[in-house]
Amino acid sequence: MEIAEEMEVEEEKSTPIPSTFKRFGLKNSIQTNFGEDYVFEIVPKVDWTSMAVSLSTNAVKVYSPLTGQYLGECKGHTSTINQISFAGPSSPHVLYSCSSDGSIRAWDSRSFQQVSCINTGPSQEVFSFSFGGAGDNLLAAGCKSQILFWDWRTMKQTACLEESHMEDVTQVQFVPGHQSKLVSASVDGLMCLFDTSGDINDDDHLLSVFNVGTSIGKVGFFGETNQKLWCLTHIETLSVWDWNDSRTVANFEDARTLASECWTLDHVDYFVDCHYSTEEDCLWVIGGTNAGTFGYFPVKWGSTNTIGSPEAIFQGGHTGIVRSVFPMSSRPGRTSRSQGIFGWTGGEDGRLCCWLSDDSPGSYCSWVSSTLVERSPKTRRTSRHSPY
Numbered sequence: 001m002e003i004a005e006e007m008e009v010e011e012e013k014s015t016p017i018p019s020t021f022k023r024f025g026l027k028n029s030i031q032t033n034f035g036e037d038y039v040f041e042i043v044p045k046v047d048w049t050s051m052a053v054s055l056s057t058n059a060v061k062v063y064s065p066l067t068g069q070y071l072g073e074c075k076g077h078t079s080t081i082n083q084i085s086f087a088g089p090s091s092p093h094v095l096y097s098c099s100s101d102g103s104i105r106a107w108d109s110r111s112f113q114q115v116s117c118i119n120t121g122p123s124q125e126v127f128s129f130s131f132g133g134a135g136d137n138l139l140a141a142g143c144k145s146q147i148l149f150w151d152w153r154t155m156k157q158t159a160c161l162e163e164s165h166m167e168d169v170t171q172v173q174f175v176p177g178h179q180s181k182l183v184s185a186s187v188d189g190l191m192c193l194f195d196t197s198g199d200i201n202d203d204d205h206l207l208s209v210f211n212v213g214t215s216i217g218k219v220g221f222f223g224e225t226n227q228k229l230w231c232l233t234h235i236e237t238l239s240v241w242d243w244n245d246s247r248t249v250a251n252f253e254d255a256r257t258l259a260s261e262c263w264t265l266d267h268v269d270y271f272v273d274c275h276y277s278t279e280e281d282c283l284w285v286i287g288g289t290n291a292g293t294f295g296y297f298p299v300k301w302g303s304t305n306t307i308g309s310p311e312a313i314f315q316g317g318h319t320g321i322v323r324s325v326f327p328m329s330s331r332p333g334r335t336s337r338s339q340g341i342f343g344w345t346g347g348e349d350g351r352l353c354c355w356l357s358d359d360s361p362g363s364y365c366s367w368v369s370s371t372l373v374e375r376s377p378k379t380r381r382t383s384r385h386s387p388y
Contacts, residue, residue: 039346042326045086045093050109051326052095053346054081060097062109065328065344068354072112077101082127088136098126104141118150125168132174132182133196140182140196142169147184149200159200164192164209171219175243176226181207183229183243185216191231193243208246212239222276222283230274230283230299238271238285240301250301258307259287259297265313266291272322274299277330284311284332286325292318292347294325296332317353318345 040054044065051065052074058081060074079101086109087094094115095107102124106116120126120143129141131152138158139150145167149159167187174196175181182194191210194200215234221243222228228249229241236256240249252258259268268287272294275284285307288294295310312332327343329335335342335356342355 038320038348038350039323039352040081041084042324042344042346042352043084043086044326044328045109046089047092048328051344052084052086052109053352054084054097056080058099058101060084060095060107062095062112063352065326066341068352072109074107074109074112074114076105076114076117077103079125082125083129085129087131090136096129096131098129098141100125100127102126102143104129104139116155118155120148127168128171128173130172130174130182132179134179136179138196140172140174142172142184142186144168145186145188147172147182147194149196161194161200161202161205163202164194164206165190167215170216173219173221176221178226181243183219185212185219185231187215187234189213189215191216191219191229191241193246208243210241210243210246210248218273220274220276222274224278224281230276230285232271232274232285236271238274238299238307240283240299250299250305252299252305252307255285255307256287259285259295259310262297262307262309263295263313265289265293265295265315268295270321272325275325275327280331282331288322290321292320292322292349294318294322294345312342314345314353314355317355318347318349318351320347320349322347 037056044051053061058077062071077099081099084097095109098104102120104118124143127142137152139152145165147161165186169186171185180197185191189212193208194205217234218232229243231239238252238255256268266289269290272286283299284296293315296312298308324346345353
């Protein structure tokens with residue numbers, strides 16, 4: 001499908017930003033939907049030849065990250081899509097998704113057809129999933145307050161943990177490089193570490209419990225051996241943990257205030273995600289405003305725990321809350337080798353925005369195509385922290 005012609009040129013806005021900040025310009029943007037439909041998540045294929053985008057229409061659309069070309073659509077979910085992820089190098093074309101309709105589905109991203117599906121039951125909601133274990137064939141999923149496990153090869157359920165959490169499990173993630181270790185996070189404010197070797201049960205396989213104290217939204221691993229864990233909560237606090245030593249490394253209860261004091265723009269209203277660069281051994285928290293501006297704020301801990309001045313600021317692309325950031329470069333201030341693109345973002349304005357560094361060649365243009373999708377006959381606006 002061809003991309004619509006350029007419709008307007010984005011004018012760079014004059015903002016009193018210190019010269020030490022890296023400024024990014026908008027290359028182009030795609031209007032993915034209409035009205036109140038918006039973007040949930042953007043994830044890349046392992047070789048970055050395509051990116052999948054989950055939308056509030058309960059569909060997943062696939063685009064080229066280099067050109068923005070629309071490639072196709074995966075349709076089948078009947079409720080909110082809570083997570084999407086491409087498979088690893090052994091099955092690079094497989095795209096996974098889970099939904100509040102109680103299903104985990106696998107799609108062929110070349111034909112956009114569903115190739116397999118696990119149904120957890122009509123009353124279940126699947127908020128998160130992760131593959132690990134031997135050969136990455138063990139599938140873990142957060143389903144309400146339970147953690148369910150399947151052998152993906154046989155599609156048979158192998159275990160159910162139902163005593164570790166009292167409320168909905170928002171995140172499950174196998175630790176990269178430690179594929180028998182699984183971390184779960186919940187609305188009950190707890191993170192749990194499990195060893196999934198052997199026959200999995202609550203009594204024998206729960207290794208540690210971390211009390212964050214409030215509802216947890218996102219977690220991620222970082223560090224040379226992925227021994228550290230960052231945690232973002234639904235009230236916008238940030239904490240850093242060492243999961244192997246079962247200890248808190250840093251706690252930023254006033255994270256938004258610390259970030260807001262580091263720039264001259266509007267108050268930071270929310271955090272989108274965290275991003276880690278292995279090459280630089282640096283962790284950033286990505287904070288944004290309700291008007292659509294966002295920045296990369298370095299997180300520092302040790303003798304002093306602080307959030308530093310943003311190393312990159314993105315402005316002029318979104319008009320609403322940004323919900324997902326897909327960086328094609330490992331460090332803010334740099335661009336990828338492909339067409340000088342830093343990355344893509346999606347938000348509640350229903351747009352995908354592609355960003356270039358301000359010293360990249362070419363003008364910054366915005367184009368909108370109404371032919372990329374058809375509006376869903378029924379749209380439902382949810383809170384930013386869907387499902388909470």
